[in-house]
Amino acid sequence: MPQVTLTVNGKKHTVEVEPRTLLVELLRETLRLTGTHVGCDTSQCGACVVHVNGDSVKSCTTLAVMCDGAEVTTIEGLARPDGTLHPMQEAFREYHALQCGFCTPGMVMSAIDLVQKNPQGLSEEEIRHGLEGNLCRCTGYHNIVKAIAAAQEVMHGRRKELARAAE
C-alpha cells in the first residue's frame, strides 16, 4: 500500500493508505479527528471542508494519496493549546451561527479561507457568494453571515475584540 506523509494541525503523520482512501476517511478513521463531518459524500454540502496547503477543499472529494507532503488544517487545529478559540469560532458562538452544528466545522473552515484571501474586507453579498459550497439546514444563514462579517474585523486587525452581537 502507498505511504503518505502529511502534516495535520502541525503534527506530522506517516500512514499507509489504500489508493481509494478519501482524505476525510484518513482524518476521521485513521487519525480519529472526527470534527470534520461527512454530510452528502457527493461534493455538494461542504461539511467536510478542511484546508490543504492553505486552500479550503472538500475532503470527501480528495484522495488521501494525493495529499502526500501536504499541510492539512482541520477544525481541531484552530483553537490555541490553552483552549482560546479562533476568532471565527468565537464569532460563530457569539452570533449564534449554529444550531445542530453539523455544518459548522466545514462552514468555519470555508469562512476562514474566504476571509484570509480577502484582506480588503468582504461585503454581506460577497460573504453569501463565498459560502456557495456550504449548506446549512438549520440557521437560514443570516447569523453565519453576521459572524463572518464580525470575525473578519478581528482577523485583519481592524478591531482588537469581536463586536458583541448586541452592539
Added chain:
Amino acid sequence: MYEFAYHKPSSVADAVKLLSADPEARPIAGGHTLLPALKHRLARPTALVDLSGIAELRGIRREGDKVVIGALARHAEVANSDAVKGAIPALARLAGTIGDVQVRNRGTLGGSVANNDPAADYPAAVLGLGATVVTDRRRIAADDFFTGMFSTALEPGELLVAIEFPIPEKAGYAKMKNPASRYVMTGAFVSRGPQGVRVAINGAGPCVFRQREMEAALAANWSPDAVANIRQSPDGLNSDIHGSAEYRAHLVTVMAKRAVADAG
C-alpha cells in the same frame, strides 16, 4: 469506490507511457468530476495516473498575442491570474463562477475540457475564443476538439497539456445557472478578434456548438440588439427536469444578448 492502483509520474512522457501500457488506466487532475463518478461506480479504472506532480502541465503565461494556460491550472488560479485578467477578462470571470470556492480550489482547466460535460463552462470559452488545444502529440483546433456529449478528439491515453487562447479585442460570457447544482443551463461566450466573431453556446445542447447566424449578425453590427431577434431552433437541444428544449432555445438568445453586453 472499487480498488485501483495509483501512479504519480513526474513528466508528461512517463504519464503517457503509463496510460498506453494500461488502456484501463485513467488520468486524474483535480478529481472533482472523476471521483464522484468513481463513487457512483460509473467507471472502473484499473489505475489512476495522478498528474499533479508534472511541472510541464502548470503555469499561466502570456506569449505575444495569446495566453497559454497549463492543463493543471485550477479554476481559482485562472480567475485570479493577472495575465488572464489583463488579456481576457471574460475568461477570468468565467473561471471565477465555476461551481463554488472549494470546487475552484481543486478543479482544473484540463480536466474540465477533457471531460466536455455539456453543462461545463470552459468549453464555451475554448470554442468561443477559437483556442488551440495542445496535447502530448499534436495541436487541435477548438472547432475540431469537441465531438459530442462527454466526447472529444482526444485519443485514449492522450494527455491535454495546455490551451492557447488567442487574445480577442472583446469577449463576454453569460450563463443561466441551475439554481441547485450551479452547472450551466444555457450559456453563451462571444468574442471578436483575430478569428473574426465567434459565438459558442454551452449547456443547451449535448455538446458546445457555434451559433453561426448570430456570428454573422454580430460581424455586421456588434450590439446586443443584433442577436435579439435571432431564434435558436429547439431541435436536438437538451430536455430534462430542469428545462425543456424550447426553454433552452429561448435562453440561447437571452444569454447571447447578455454576453455581448458583458463584452461591451
